[in-house]
Amino acid sequence: MDLSPIGETIQAIKETLPEGVKLVAVSKYHSAEEIQEAYLAGQRCFAESRVQELLEKEEALRESCPEISWHFIGPLQRNKVKYLIPLVSLIESIDSERLLDEVQRQAEKRSQKANILLELLVAQEDTKQGFSEGELLDLLEQWQRNPERWHSIELRGLMCMASHTKDEEAIAREFARCYQLFQEIKERYPLASNIDTLSMGMSGDYPIAVREGATEVRIGSRIFGDRH
Ligand SMILES: *Cc1c(COP(=O)(O)O)cnc(C)c1O
Numbered sequence: 001m002d003l004s005p006i007g008e009t010i011q012a013i014k015e016t017l018p019e020g021v022k023l024v025a026v027s028k029y030h031s032a033e034e035i036q037e038a039y040l041a042g043q044r045c046f047a048e049s050r051v052q053e054l055l056e057k058e059e060a061l062r063e064s065c066p067e068i069s070w071h072f073i074g075p076l077q078r079n080k081v082k083y084l085i086p087l088v089s090l091i092e093s094i095d096s097e098r099l100l101d102e103v104q105r106q107a108e109k110r111s112q113k114a115n116i117l118l119e120l121l122v123a124q125e126d127t128k129q130g131f132s133e134g135e136l137l138d139l140l141e142q143w144q145r146n147p148e149r150w151h152s153i154e155l156r157g158l159m160c161m162a163s164h165t166k167d168e169e170a171i172a173r174e175f176a177r178c179y180q181l182f183q184e185i186k187e188r189y190p191l192a193s194n195i196d197t198l199s200m201g202m203s204g205d206y207p208i209a210v211r212e213g214a215t216e217v218r219i220g221s222r223i224f225g226d227r228h
Contacts, residue, residue: 009222009223010025024047026048026073028074045089047070048071049072090197091117095130104151108151120158120181122175157182157197178212179214197215200216
C-alpha cells in the first residue's frame with residue numbers, strides 16, 4: 001500500500017526510535033482526516049491538549065478508527081475531567097493534588113482505574129506547568145502514607161517538557177534529571193514500583209529525549225506540519 005506523506009513521516013520516525021520507545025502522535029489543531037491518514041499508516045496512539053477538541057475527534061473517528069487510543073497532554077480544568085475519564089487511556093498532564101482528587105472521584109464513580117502521569121516541571125520557563133521536584137516527592141510521600149485516597153488511580157510515570165532553547169546540552173540535562181527522578185521514585189515508593197512510562201521529547205528535541213531514557217515521545221508538527 002502507498003503511504004500518504006503523513007504515513008511516510010510516521011514510518012521514518014519509527015525507524016529511528018529504539019525498540020520499546022512508543023510514538024504518540026500529537027494531533028492537536030489537526031483534522032480528523034489527517035488523523036485517519038496516520039491511522040491508515042499504522043499509528044494507533046494520538047494525543048490532544050484540549051478537551052473539547054478531543055471529544056469532537058473521538059466521536060468523528062470512533063467508527064472508522066476503532067483501535068485509536070487517546071492521551072491527554074494539555075492543561076486540564078477539574079470540571080472537564082469527567083468527560084475525559086471514559087475516553088482516554090492516559091492523562092499525562094496531572095499537575096496538582098486537587099486535579100488528582102477529581103480524577104479519583106470521576107474514576108471511582110465509573111468503577112474504573114484511571115492511568116496517569118505526573119507532570120514534572122524541569123524547564124526554566126514560567127510558562128510551563130507541573131510539579132517541582134520537591135512537590136512531586138511530597139505528593140508521593142502522601143500517596144504512600146494514604147493509598148486509599150487515590151485508589152482508583154494507576155500511577156504510570158512522569159511527563160516533562162524541556163526548555164524551549166537551542167542549547168542541546170541544557171535540554172539533555174533537563175531530560176537526564178527527569179530520568180533520574182523516574183528511577184528514584186521507582187526504587188523508593190512501592191506504589192511506583194510498576195511505573196513504566198517516561199514521556200519526554202517533542203518534534204524539536206525527541207532524539208535527545210530518547211538518548212536520555214524516554215519510553216515515550218510526543219510528536220506533533222514533525223508529523224502533521226505546522227498547526228493553524
Ligand atoms: C504540542 C505538544 C507536543 C508536540 O509538540 P510538537 O513540537 O508539535 O511536536 C508535545 N507535548 C505537549 C505537552 C504538547 O502540548
